[in-house]
Amino acid sequence: MELDPEEVSMYRTLAGAVVPRPIAWVSTRSPDGVDNLAPYSFFNVVAVDPPVVMFAPVDDADSPEGLKDTPRNVRETEEFVVNVVTESVAEAMNETAATLPAGESEFDRAGVSRADSRTVAPPQVAESPVAFECSLYEMVDVGGSSMVLGEVEWVRVDDSVVTDGKLDVKKLDAVGRLSGSLYAPTDDRFSMERPP
Numbered sequence: 437m438e439l440d441p442e443e444v445s446m447y448r449t450l451a452g453a454v455v456p457r458p459i460a461w462v463s464t465r466s467p468d469g470v471d472n473l474a475p476y477s478f479f480n481v482v483a484v485d486p487p488v489v490m491f492a493p494v495d496d497a498d499s500p501e502g503l504k505d506t507p508r509n510v511r512e513t514e515e516f517v518v519n520v521v522t523e524s525v526a527e528a529m530n531e532t533a534a535t536l537p538a539g540e541s542e543f544d545r546a547g548v549s550r551a552d553s554r555t556v557a558p559p560q561v562a563e564s565p566v567a568f569e570c571s572l573y574e575m576v577d578v579g580g581s582s583m584v585l586g587e588v589e590w591v592r593v594d595d596s597v598v599t600d601g602k603l604d605v606k607k608l609d610a611v612g613r614l615s616g617s618l619y620a621p622t623d624d625r626f627s628m629e630r631p632p
């Protein structure tokens with residue numbers, strides 16, 4: 437099969453072949469004080485020093501200013517938290533992808549607990565074992581999406597996922613997104629030594 441992006445929508449091919457994608461469960465606080473929470477799997481690390489992560493909301497013509505709540509809150513407040521999604525919170529994460537009326541918080545709807553952040557106003561998901569508190573580094577328009585770059589200001593790592601003072605990926609059990617309703621666990625692993 438050959439595909440010409442000018443002829444066919446690329447969503448299915450991109451979302452089905454770029455897998456598994458990590459999921460940023462992003463908490464923000466609107467200028468009115470409503471806590472918002474939503475998953476974004478167009479998500480990755482961009483830089484290590486300083487630590488910068490990115491996620492990319494696709495524009496939404498039905499939302500005010502054509503932006504989903506998360507990028508709109510980030511643009512106005514310049515703060516957000518990326519919570520890591522593990523198997524135990526996967527269903528709650530999925531709940532937070534629902535479109536809610538303005539003023540209703542996904543934290544309450546999905547029954548997840550807020551924990552105070554140290555350096556930013558948006559709360560974090562208490563049940564997520566890792567949370568990255570971020571300040572806006574830059575927001576870039578890329579086609580029909582916004583690429584949100586955030587500098588990590590503080591990290592909370594729960595003791596349950598730490599071994600010898602370091603984050604232990606084997607204890608984390610993060611989940612990745614495949615396509616549509618499919619997800620991948622990270623507890624089936626293999627190991628390869630990197631060549632010198």
Ligand SMILES: Cc1cc2nc3c(=O)[nH]c(=O)nc-3n(C[C@H](O)[C@H](O)[C@H](O)COP(=O)(O)O)c2cc1C
Binds near residue numbers: 479494495504
């Ligand atoms: C696992 C998962 C990953 C998602 N990833 C993205 C994404 O990368 N970009 C995007 O625009 N929407 C993504 N969505 C859809 C948004 O979560 C959804 O539109 C949500 O309602 C946006 O919420 P907000 O308006 O509160 O920001 C994803 C949904 C799920 C369930």
